[in-house]
Amino acid sequence: MPDEAPTRPPRRARLLMVQGTSADVGKSLLVAGLCRAYTRRGLRVRPFKAQNMSNNAAVTVDGDGSPGPDGAAPRGEIGRAQALQARACRAPCSVHMNPVLLKPQSDLDSQVVLRGRPLGTFSASAYQALKPSLMPTVLASLEHLAGEADLVLVEGAGSGAERYLRAQDITNMGLAEAAGLPVVLLGDDSRGGVTAAVLGSHALWCPSERARVVGVLVNKFRGDPAVFAPACDDMTGATGWPCLGLVGWFTGAQGLPPEDSLALDRPTTDGDAGLIVAVPRLPRIANFDDLTPLAAEPGIAVRWVPPGQPLPRAADLILLPGSKATRADLERLRAEGWDRDIRCHLRHGGRVVGLCAGFQMLGRRIRDPLGIEGPPGESRGLGLLDIETEIGPDKRLVELDALDRRSGQRVTGYEMHMGRTAGPGLERPWLLLDEQGQVRREGAVSPDGRVMGAYIHGLFGADGFRHHWLAGLGHAGHLADHEGRIEATLDALAERLEADIDLDRLLALAR
The missing domain is CATH 3.40.50.880 (Class I glutamine amidotransferase (GATase) domain)
Structure with missing residues (x-):
């Protein structure tokens, strides 16, 4: 695995993390929309996801520094979702945007790609043992992006409240605490039970983790906001986390490249x-x-x-x-x-x-x-x-x-x-x-x-x-x-977020 760089560019960016109450709540799409929205405002934005599990990948302009086979220039690979987010930022893809990519080869093992290059194939249990040693590389990549941007939008993976994964976590609250990140919790209204999902996350997190959450966003919302208002009151009353907005259902999502095989269920x-x-x-x-x-x-x-x-x-x-x-x-x-x-x-x-x-x-x-x-x-x-x-x-x-x-x-x-x-x-x-x-x-x-x-x-x-x-x-x-x-779909997504979220308030929560 690559050594940590001896020197890092000074951090000058604000950072904000989006974690989900579960998988498939729309984290990747929301981050892509925020990337485009803040880029349109003139900020230099970069996406980051410490660990992604996907067999949909994209080639980056950079790599681990070693030449590829056939004498090709160094190249790496990252998850397709981070490639779309980089595009939303109008920035080239970099291995630092997704330093750990897991590419499943069976139900029990995955190829681990570290900073764009295959590290090896690991069983699920072997990878859990490996993960803590990857945290320095993850943090160094995050610092690299923070040194070249005004805003870094960090995406979590799956649910951020899975306690059985917490000890080895490098991509949700483990990363948030290690890097000092404020967290926005994203729930999905389309499947029902968003209040229970938010309160369940609150119950599973320890006090220091709860303190990192700066607010809740409700995604894939369809209906009357006035009817949903009591749910927002319930969530805020029980957790102390303010509701930062209801993000309406975005039908244009089908026009963007899919991230994982869940999209094939449509x-x-x-x-x-x-x-x-x-x-x-x-x-x-x-x-x-x-x-x-x-x-x-x-x-x-x-x-x-x-x-x-x-x-x-x-x-x-x-x-x-x-x-x-x-x-x-x-x-x-x-x-x-x-x-x-x-x-x-x-x-x-x-x-x-x-x-x-x-x-x-x-x-x-x-x-x-x-x-x-x-x-x-x-x-x-x-x-x-x-x-x-x-x-x-x-x-x-x-x-x-x-x-x-x-x-x-x-x-x-x-x-x-x-x-x-x-x-x-x-x-x-x-x-x-x-x-x-x-x-x-x-x-x-x-x-x-x-x-x-x-x-x-x-x-x-x-x-x-x-x-x-x-x-x-x-x-x-x-x-x-x-x-x-x-491009038009990314712009339309950014405009939807401009209408549904107070982006100035959200930016102020980044730190």
């Missing part, structure tokens, strides 16, 4: 879809925000198929997304019978696309001799592309902005993978990427052109490339500005 409908994209929902799915630009296109329905259901016969395209446990998810795909559905789909003229781990699954074989993603061994792939992959210890982290000579369109995105792929299938690449005059092949396409895959995440985010690719499927793309749509 119901979808095919409606009048001209193109149906079926996506098997595998247990360790990763970077599924790759599909957000497709789902936003008018006339396209992205259907996440849960376990126990066949891939729909009506699908025009089956897409295999990324995974943090490629061989295990491939085994699950076969157990569900989805491999047979894919072959039936192809026999009836359908198309299949694989991204990153999904690309690896399309090949003939996947080897993991060191047990990087699970038990050592190898697995038979789907055999739809003439390629083989070996998973090794070096992770490739590369940002991409290049011209694809095949489509004539600009391609943006990033690579984030530990596999190396070889085989004759690469002689038929999906893309020919011109990067400052250097042309390289990327991905593979089957001889009949109906199966293709590549390592690039975010591939469909560039409007021109997405529209060109959709045209090849016989579908016209209409979404004119995907990136502009995200």
Whole structure:
């Protein structure tokens, strides 16, 4: 793990922490909105989350200082939510914004990424023993951000009042006490029981922890504030914490990249879809925000198929997304019978696309001799592309902005993978990427052109490339500005918070 820096920039920022009464109360989205709101006011804002658990990640502009594989410049990775928050601040992503990232590989173990680089795979109990040793790195990263900002907005993780985790805590009250942070407690009105959740947190915290809370925000509120006023009185009367505002339900949230797989539980409908994209929902799915630009296109329905259901016969395209446990998810795909559905789909003229781990699954074989993603061994792939992959210890982290000579369109995105792929299938690449005059092949396409895959995440985010690719499927793309749509949504979220919260009062509570 990296040593603590011998010198730190002097702290000049105000700091404010947002903790939740539970997971999925909207902490990440609220912090993103506050980042944009205070940035629009002229402040230099930075997001921070000490520990995030997510298989949705983004590449940063900085890393641990060591060169990456293939001689690439140092890069790191952080949770997708912190990348969105950095964007809301109009700031580049940094490993200091999320110094500890947990990427689950099974129900019992996760890869631990420390300041952007894999530290190793740890069981849940081993990680609990490791956590206290990570606190100096967490605090140093927080101080780094505080030295370059006017305001640092710190996001907690899950519930801040889980007593069984308190002794090793580095991301909720453990961090708040170590760094001297004021805390805003966020509750979720949409699921009911917000008063009980706030009072329960108060009951579980010790006096010094309660003293850190400067107020309560109620999120996802729909209704009449006057009717809810007695609940605010009850919470303040029982805890002494003032109610800082009721944040209304923000329907635009669906236009932002999702943070974790809870977003996949939202119901979808095919409606009048001209193109149906079926996506098997595998247990360790990763970077599924790759599909957000497709789902936003008018006339396209992205259907996440849960376990126990066949891939729909009506699908025009089956897409295999990324995974943090490629061989295990491939085994699950076969157990569900989805491999047979894919072959039936192809026999009836359908198309299949694989991204990153999904690309690896399309090949003939996947080897993991060191047990990087699970038990050592190898697995038979789907055999739809003439390629083989070996998973090794070096992770490739590369940002991409290049011209694809095949489509004539600009391609943006990033690579984030530990596999190396070889085989004759690469002689038929999906893309020919011109990067400052250097042309390289990327991905593979089957001889009949109906199966293709590549390592690039975010591939469909560039409007021109997405529209060109959709045209090849016989579908016209209409979404004119995907990136502009995200920016407009962040601005709309900031305006909602300006209306629902006294942001001057909230800023005054930061210290």
